[in-house]
Amino acid sequence: MIASIPFKARDLKLYKLYIGLFLLFLLLPLVVVVVFSFNDSLFPALPWQGFSWTWYFGDSQPKLGLLHDSRMLRSIVNSFWVACGVTVLSLLMATINALLFVRFEFKGKGLLYMLMQLPLVIPGVILGVSILVASSQLANGLEEAIGWDWPWLRPGLVLVVFGQASFISAICSLILIARYRRFDRSLEEAALNLGANNWVAFSTVTLPYLRPTMISAGIVSFLMSFENFNTTLMLVGSDSPLTITMYERLREGSTPVINAVSVCLMVFSATLALVYLGFRKDAQD
Amino acid sequence: MSQQRWQFYFLLTPFLLWIGLLIIWPHFNMLEVSLTERSWTQGDSFSFKHYLLFFQQSLYWNTYLRTAWMAILATFITLLISFPVAYYIAKVAKPRSKLALLMCCLLPFWLSELVRAYGWMILLRESGIISGLLQAIGLADAPIEMLYHDATIILGLVYSGMLFMVVPLVSSLDSMDNSYIEAGFDLGGNRWHIFWEIVFPYAMPGVVSGCIIVFMLNLGNYLIPNLMGGKDSLWFTEMVYTQFITRFNWELGSAFGILLLVLSSLLVWLALKLSGQSLSTTVGR
Numbered sequence: 001m002i003a004s005i006p007f008k009a010r011d012l013k014l015y016k017l018y019i020g021l022f023l024l025f026l027l028l029p030l031v032v033v034v035v036f037s038f039n040d041s042l043f044p045a046l047p048w049q050g051f052s053w054t055w056y057f058g059d060s061q062p063k064l065g066l067l068h069d070s071r072m073l074r075s076i077v078n079s080f081w082v083a084c085g086v087t088v089l090s091l092l093m094a095t096i097n098a099l100l101f102v103r104f105e106f107k108g109k110g111l112l113y114m115l116m117q118l119p120l121v122i123p124g125v126i127l128g129v130s131i132l133v134a135s136s137q138l139a140n141g142l143e144e145a146i147g148w149d150w151p152w153l154r155p156g157l158v159l160v161v162f163g164q165a166s167f168i169s170a171i172c173s174l175i176l177i178a179r180y181r182r183f184d185r186s187l188e189e190a191a192l193n194l195g196a197n198n199w200v201a202f203s204t205v206t207l208p209y210l211r212p213t214m215i216s217a218g219i220v221s222f223l224m225s226f227e228n229f230n231t232t233l234m235l236v237g238s239d240s241p242l243t244i245t246m247y248e249r250l251r252e253g254s255t256p257v258i259n260a261v262s263v264c265l266m267v268f269s270a271t272l273a274l275v276y277l278g279f280r281k282d283a284q285d
Numbered sequence: 286m287s288q289q290r291w292q293f294y295f296l297l298t299p300f301l302l303w304i305g306l307l308i309i310w311p312h313f314n315m316l317e318v319s320l321t322e323r324s325w326t327q328g329d330s331f332s333f334k335h336y337l338l339f340f341q342q343s344l345y346w347n348t349y350l351r352t353a354w355m356a357i358l359a360t361f362i363t364l365l366i367s368f369p370v371a372y373y374i375a376k377v378a379k380p381r382s383k384l385a386l387l388m389c390c391l392l393p394f395w396l397s398e399l400v401r402a403y404g405w406m407i408l409l410r411e412s413g414i415i416s417g418l419l420q421a422i423g424l425a426d427a428p429i430e431m432l433y434h435d436a437t438i439i440l441g442l443v444y445s446g447m448l449f450m451v452v453p454l455v456s457s458l459d460s461m462d463n464s465y466i467e468a469g470f471d472l473g474g475n476r477w478h479i480f481w482e483i484v485f486p487y488a489m490p491g492v493v494s495g496c497i498i499v500f501m502l503n504l505g506n507y508l509i510p511n512l513m514g515g516k517d518s519l520w521f522t523e524m525v526y527t528q529f530i531t532r533f534n535w536e537l538g539s540a541f542g543i544l545l546l547v548l549s550s551l552l553v554w555l556a557l558k559l560s561g562q563s564l565s566t567t568v569g570r
Contacts, residue, residue, distance in 0.1 A: 022370050023389055029404025030393055032414060036407060044407050046417040093303055100296040115304050123505025123549060125522045126542050129529055130311035133318055133539060166307040227397035230507050243399050250512065262400040269395040
């Protein structure tokens with residue numbers, strides 16, 4: 001608070017009440033999801049039927065728990081692999097972009113820098129749809145012209161990886177570029193003076209400097225990929241990632257197993273978020 | 286020097302391939318498809334047919350305008366709710382509770398949008414918590430359906446966008462020197478004047494960037510209108526999805542996609558022009 005101009009006691013109380021209500025609004029939906037994952041009922045709704053772990057560990061229908069729900073488990077595995085692919089691709093592109101835009105001066109740099117950020121202002125649904133159109137046309141064209149059939153150009157997990165990476169790589173690039181801009185180039189020059197070649201100078205001086213930021217950017221892209229829905233929806237084939245499976249379940253009529261998955265996601269995201277904060281602190285020192 | 290040129294092209298090539306193949310080419314491809322008329326007897330030909338159809342069918346352009354209007358309304362409400370919160374975090378809260386508050390705002394956004402929407406569904410539906418509570422305390426004598434209204438869509442959008450409004454606002458208010466506000470008081474201003482003439486203008490970059498990001502997220506949202514809106518509360522991204530995936534009418538779907546892209550670019554451009562900001566200062570931070 002600005003000490004010289006305090007609020008009146010009554011105003012400050014009202015203000016705090018507002019903040020309290022805001023926090024309630026923010027957290028209420030999440031609390032409800034957690035609480036009802038333990039309700040021993042077929043529906044995530046009142047009345048409360050008593051505490052139970054059945055939606056996590058239950059092994060018989062109709063209260064089949066998450067651990068025995070093979071469709072849900074398979075989609076978690078799918079999401080995991082997609083997120084790994086997206087993270088690797090995005091970090092690779094982000095490193096390339098950081099080197100390109102921080103180290104080099106060239107004609108049209110401003111324009112290319114804008115192009116790099118372009119995916120961030122395109123709605124996810126449109127990104128997905130445009131990639132769907134283009135890859136299908138390419139696949140059809142290849143098949144007609146030379147008889148090649150490339151199944152990965154059809155909707156499926158590979159296309160999902162590329163669709164998600166198209167905008168997640170832009171986010172990673174911005175994070176890495178911001179960090180690389182603060183790098184003291186004379187450190188690299190010193191390595192070169194001491195007889196290192198370009199690659200050695202890069203991998204022993206620059207890369208260790210960027211590493212904490214790369215790890216936190218990697219965590220961001222993993223999480224964003226894991227929870228992406230819009231782009232994924234347009235590109236998904238017969239194997240679906242977790243968000244798509246959850247969405248289909250919701251449409252069929254939900255059981256608390258969705259709550260159980262959500263709680264696991266919360267724990268998982270919170271853990272990664274803490275790790276992320278740790279590395280971000282490292283990156284700022 | 287030649288080695289440096291070689292390094293430059295080594296970095297530029299993957300960047301151009303990435304942006305070209307995943308962003309630019311697919312969008313031009315989509316534009317081309319939207320301008321094609323397929324015919325079994327005469328082959329493909331150039332045509333504005335699908336765009337004309339959009340203007341002829343009132344359902345289509347009504348949904349278009351409705352989506353734009355509701356996205357703007359939700360953005361405005363988000364700003365209204367977030368500003369006091371951001372001001373509290375930046376100027377009123379003590380350092381410790383400041384961090385805790387910011388973490389509370391961040392928490393829901395490490396989670397999938399699906400989980401957040403699901404939480405609201407449990408709360409608001411006919412058999413939901415709020416309806417049950419109202420009956421329990423005697424304010425209602427029959428279950429109330431609070432889901433599936435336009436207002437619920439707005440609620441869901443406001444909830445989803447909150448963080449992307451609060452963070453830019455906090456960061457622009459944080460950088461503001463308290464002595465500006467003190468000077469305003471010394472010169473005889475009251476809180477109302479000081480807010481409109483000092484605080485709000487100073488936070489303008491944060492306001493614009495928050496509004497642009499939230500607006501784009503709202504416009505491109507698929508899950509919230511789909512899960513929380515009723516059968517007749519159509520959203521434009523749902524129409525794109527229907528044309529592509531259900532109807533398999535890719536030409537009309539592409540035209541819709543291009544129209545959505547035009548709408549979002551136009552409104553973002555307008556917001557930037559009116560406020561005198563540039564894209565890189567708002568999105569690229």
